[in-house]
Amino acid sequence: MSAVHHSLGVAGNYPMLVALWLLPLAGAVVCWAFGPRLKAFCGWLASAAIAASFVLAVLLWGAGTQHAGNALGANQPLFSWIAGTFDFGLLLDPLSLLWTFIITGVGFLIHFYSIGYMEGDRAYARFFAYMNFFVFAMLTLVLSDNFVGLLVGWGLVGLASYFLIGFWFERRTAVAAARKAFVLNVVGDVGIMFAVFALVAAIHSVSFGDAFAAAGSFGTPLLFGICIALFIGAAAKSAQVPLHTWLPDAMEGPTPVSALIHAATMVTAGVYLIARCAPLWNASADARMLAGTIGAITAIAGAILGCVQWDIKRILAYSTMSQIGYMIVGVGVGAYEGGVAHFFTHAFFKAQLFLASGLIIHALANEQDVRRMGGLRKKLPFAFWAILTGVLSICGIPGFSGFFSKDEVIYGALLHGHPWIYATCIVTAGLTAYYMFRLLFVTFLGEYRGNVDHPHAPGWVMNLPVAILIVPTVAIGAVLLYGGEHSPWSRYFAPQFAPAQLPAVPALTELQTSGIVLIVVLAGLAIAWVRYATRAAQAGAVERLRREAERTPAFLVNLFYFDTIIDLAFVRTSQLLGTLVARVLDPHLIDGAVRELAAITRSAGTLVRSLETGLLRAYALILAFGAACFIIYYALAAGGAH
C-alpha cells in the first residue's frame, strides 16, 4: 500500500550482529559434519560458539539500545524479495537484545552443563549439533525484523524441539512425545501463517515497522483476527490451554533440553511474539482480554496439575506452564514490562531448577520419581541448596527475583482493569508455593526411599553452571527490578513500550497486592509443611505417598481430559478417515474402478471372441447379414426418396 517503509531500528551494517546470528549455525554444522571425528571436543566447541555469541551480544549493547528519533535499536537489512515490497533483515532493539542475552547466556551455561550430563552418550556430537541449531533458530526468531523471518525461526525452533525431545529415539515414548510436540506446534505455525496472509493482503508488507505503523488503520475485525491468529501460534509454542498437552510429555528429552528449550527460551517465544506486537495488542481490547484470560486459565490449570505429579520433571513442566501463563497474562493485558520481567527471572530460576534436578537424576542413575527419593539433603547437599534457591524464587518470597517480577505481573493485571485475572493469579501463587515446596520436602527431607546405594555425585562441569545460576536466581530481581519506574529495567524498556492508558485507579495499591500474595504464599507453604515436612508426615512416608497417589481424583490423573479430548476429536477422527479410505475407498472404489475396467475389457473380449467360431459358414453368414442390412437400409431410403 504505502511506498514508505517504516523501519523499527536504525538501518546500517552491523557485522557483529550477523556473526552473532550465524555462529551457532556454524557450530551446528561443524558438529554435524565432523562429529564422529571430534568426539568429546564437540561439547566444548558448541559451548564456545554460544559463548562467542553472548560476548558479541554484550558488545552490541550500544547498538541495541541506540535511540535516534523514532528508530530504536539496530536494523541490519539482509536481502529483498520483490525489491521494495518484502525486505528481510535483522533487528536488535532492547526487546530482542534481552532475549538474545538470555538465549546465549543461559544457553551457554546449559551447553557447559551438558558436557558433563551427556558424557558417554553414544550420540554426543549430534546432541550438541542440535543444541546449537536450536540456538540459531531461536536467534532467527527473535532477531528478525519481519513476520516471515519470525515464522521461519518459529518453525525451525519447533524442528529443533522435535529433534531434541526425540533425541533418544530408541524409546518409543520419546518418539511419540516428539511427534506430539511437533504436531501441536504446527497448529501454531498455521495460525501465524494466517496472520501473515492477512497482513500481506492488507498492507502488502511483512515487516514489523509497516505492520505497526498501519495498526490503527486495520479496523477492529481484521485486527482482532490477526491477533487471534498470532495468539494461536503463541499458545501452541508457549503451551497455553488448550494446546499445552505437549509440554509435560516433552520431558522425555534429556534434562538440559528441558532446561533450555522447555523452560527458558522456546516456550517463551509466544511471550516474545506478543511483546513484539505490542502496537497491535494495544489497539485491540478484545485481543488483550483473550490473551489475559487464556494466560490466567493456563496458570491455574498448570498449578493444579502440578500438585498431583510424581515425576520431578513433570512437576517442573507444569510449573513452567503455569509461569508462562503468568507471562502471557503480563504481556497480554498490556503490562509488557512486567511480563517480560517475569520471563527474565523465570529463565534463570527455571533453568536452575531443571539443571539441579538434573544433578539429582544423574546421581540417582536416571531415577525421576520423587516417591523413590527422599533424604537427599544429606546425600546431595549442593543440589538441595540450589533447588531451595529456585523454589524460593519461584514462589515469590520477598527479596528473591521471582518476587519482583511476579508481583509486577499480578498488579499489572489489576492496573489494566482485569480483576478476575488478578484474583486467579493470586490463587495460583498460593498453589505454586504449595507444589514447589511439596517437591522440595518430598525429595530432600525424611528417609531415602529409593534403591540406589551410592548416589554418584556429579563433577564440577555440572555443578559449575548450577552454582553460577544461583546468583541471578537470587539477586537479579533486586538489582534490576527494584524501584518501580526508576529501576534499571524500566529505564531500559522505556523507549520500547509506549506508556499504557490505564482504565481507572485500581482499588488496591501495589504494596497491598504484595501483602496479599505473601499471605497466600505462606499459606501454601504451611500446608505443604504440614503434609510433607513434619516428623509425623515423614514417619510413614512411603505409605502416605502411596495413599495420596491412589486417592488422586480421576480428572486430575487424566490431566483434565485434554489429551483424551484431543485424541478423540482429532487423532481418532483422522485415523478413522484413514482407515475408511484404506479399507473401503481404496480397494473398492479406486481399485474397484480399475478392476471393473479390466473386467469390462475382458468381457468385451469374450463377447467378440464368441464370433470366432472357426466355421466358414458362420463367417459367410455374417457377411451376408451385413450386406442384407445395407440392402434393407438402401431399399428403405431409396424407396422413401421415391
Place this chain on the structure above:
Amino acid sequence: MPLKSNARHAKRFCGVANSGGRVVPVAIGNYIALSAVMFFIGVTGVLVRRNPLIMLMSIELMFNAANLLFIAFARAWLANVGHIFAFLVITVAAAEAAIGLAIVVTTFRSEPNVDVDEVRLMRG
C-alpha cells in the same frame, strides 16, 4: 451330350432373332428381379449346404446372377463395355473355381467327412 441340348435351346431362340422380327423388349426390372432371386439362391446355398463343392457351385450361381445384370444393362444402354465386363467376370469365375477346387482337394483329401464345418482350426 450337354452341349447338344444347349445348342437345341439356342437354335430355337436364335431363329426368332434372326428373322428380323421385332422382339418385344422385356422391362429391365424383370431381369433385375430375376438376377436378385438367383443371387439370393446362391447365398442360401452357401450358407445352408456343408459340402464344399456345392458351396462353390452356389458361388458360381452368384457370379452368373451378376453376369445377367451386366448383360441386361449393356442391352439397355447399348454399351459394349457390359459385354467386356461380363467376359471378365467369366474369366475370374473360372480362375476362382480352379483355385477353390484346388483348395477343396487339398483340404479334404485326408478328411473322412467332406464337411466344411469340420475345418475349424481358426476357432477362437
Place this chain on the structure above:
Amino acid sequence: MIAFWIVGIVVIASAVWTITAKKPVYSVVALLINFGALAVLYVSLSAEFLAVMQIIVYSGAILVLFVFVIALLSSGVAPFSLGPNRLPRIAVPAGIVVLAALGFLVYAVLHAAPVSMAAHAPATTGPVGTAGIFGSVADFGKALFTVQLLPFEITALILMVAVIGVVALAGDQVPYVPSRRRAAQVERAAREAILRGGE
C-alpha cells in the same frame, strides 16, 4: 414375354435344384441346365457372343472341372458324408434377415423408376464380321482389342495367376524320394484302413 417367364422359371428351378440336390453330381447337372437357360436369356438380350462364351467356358470347362473333383473326392467308403451341424442357433434369425433383404430388394426394384430399354435394337443383324452389329463377335472383338485392351491383359494375368496358384496348392509338395510311389501306396492303404475302421 412369355418366353422370358418360361426361361426365368427354368433358371430359378435349376438354381434351386443345384443347392438342394443330395449328390454333387446332380448339382452339376442342375447347374448345367441353369447355364443353358442363361445362355438363352443372353441371346434374347442380343449378346450372342457372350451366350456362346458362357456355354463353352462355364458349362464346358468349369463344370467339367467340378466333375473331375467330385470324382477325385469320391474315393472312400462313404463319400461326401457329413458331420454334425455346428452353426449356432443365432443363424436362423440372421438367415431370415438375409432373405428379408431379398424381399426388400425386389420390392425396391419393381417400384423404382423404370430404366428404358433401347427402343429399337439397332443393327442386330448383318453380315458376319461387321463390327457395328451390337453383340456380335466382331463388335466384341473390336472393343476388346482397342478400347478395352487393359481388361484383356488383366484377364491374361488372372489366368496365369490361377494356374500358378493351382499348381502351388495342389501340386506335389513332398520332396522327391526314390520310394515315393511306395510311400503313396502306404499312405493310401493307411487312409483306407482309417475309413474302414470308421464303420
